[in-house]
Amino acid sequence: MKIIETIAQMRQEITIARKAGQTVGFVPTMGYLHEGHLSLIEAAKEKHDVVVVSIFVNPLQFGPNEDLERYPRDFERDERLAKHIGTDILFYPTVQEMYPETMPMTIHVTKGVEVLCGESRPGHFDGVATVVMKLFQIVQPDEAFFGQKDAQQIAVIMNMVSAFNLPLQIVACPTVREEDGLAKSSRNVYLSDQERQEAPLLYETLQFGAELIKSGEKKRDRVLDQMKARLDNGTGRLDYLTILSYPSLNETQTLHGAIIIAVAYFYQNARLIDNYILEA
Template identity: 45%
Template sequence: MVEVIKTIPEMKAKVKELKKQGYKIGFVPTMGYLHEGHLSLVRKAKSLADKVVVSIFVNPLQFGPREDFREYPRDLERDLSLLEKENVDVVFVPSEEEMYPSDYQTYVEVVNLTDKLCGAFRPGHFKGVTTVVLKLFNIIQPDIAVFGEKDYQQLLVIKQMVKDLNLDIEIVGSPTVREPDGLAMSSRNIYLSPKERESAVSLNRALELAEKLVKEGEKNPEKIKKTLFEFLRMHPYLIVQYIEIVDPETLDPVEVIEKPVVCAIAAYVGKARLIDNRLIKP
């Protein structure tokens, strides 16, 4: 059976024991309701470390007041079964009270990188992400932590926090895992009806279209964004929140595509807010 730990003191004691034995610790933070994308992060961590810790915690700080914190899918028994098959060493499953006691009052915030893309539409979201991730880093003290490239902005924000705060943790990005038809795997895909699911695939197709246009020599990001918007608008149940073409390091919009860029899309499909992105090289 995979070892499940629910309290911070127990988790810290376990880490101390592993470190004393000289093990290199890999860490994968999740909000649970695991899918093949999460499991790919676990496998990456296993390939880079001696022992792997996975956390499952639906973090209230990163949800806005009208977002889906209460509805977010949860199935701990299923998650533990999947992690056991992957031979994960420890699963850390703290409660909300364990992470944020009633007198909790400290927050961590990366600026600039967080005020664009998803950050522009989800105020406070990344402050919640960096706060919980730093807490988890302090509790688990990993040598390596693995994050998915599907949440590209989050990956950059975490790397910036680690750099700025001089943390001795290597942050590793892992490629987006997709369904056979190209839809990026997400725990929120469960919200999609069969008809909405058909429309959701268009996000990845729009990114493919953007790449095709760039490869054909289009250098004007505004023209590409307009083409993508028109393409996505043809799909029912889908409302575009943003389409941006940005610098891969700063996330600032580019005026001319002359070097690699990231095309990032966020859209509501039914009630599911989905994101996807692609690194495009001219």
């Protein structure tokens, strides 16, 4: 596995791979890799000759009161995991390398961000779209792999690919979970023991809502009310719980077609998100 820290070197590697007729699969991450990330790398390996994994904690997608400073980092562990699973190139640029100066322009997302995390994290998806656009231009992959846990992120990035005619495909991979159902997340390390024990409540509640819908409940508010009653048992604080059409992310009072049930929940030191996509 090659570790590359500069954009120029990354470009060189990709040019060589391209000239050799190899395809490139790309997994952009913020590091602190868990099995969710590893499943993306495996999916990329299955389909591509060269797999590039990037590790970059992107300041642009953190709000002023968010957890940029204390976002968990452990490069040596990440390096070991990435190598072990068969990553070809680990792209690990510094903030200075990615943003040598204040960006003179950014991508400003106007659609699909007035709901979910876009609503509670203003500017977040501008930062995500901007850095992913940069990474796509640097790595020039045939396909890029993202986890379904970040459902709104996938929707925004798919919109970006289509809006700017980017010459690549997005692959959405299923959320990987702990045995008790908690979605794998780098931020799970910030849960206290008690919170960690309680946290599967999120996915249980999503499953409960999904069951209500599958058994015929068509009224959005009635599903949400019953789900909220369950979440009230938690010791954290609800950020949002909602049901939207998927992937268009519109609100409809009567549930039908493809929908997403999505939740964001604050514990003391971590904000967790999870979702469940189904046919109503």
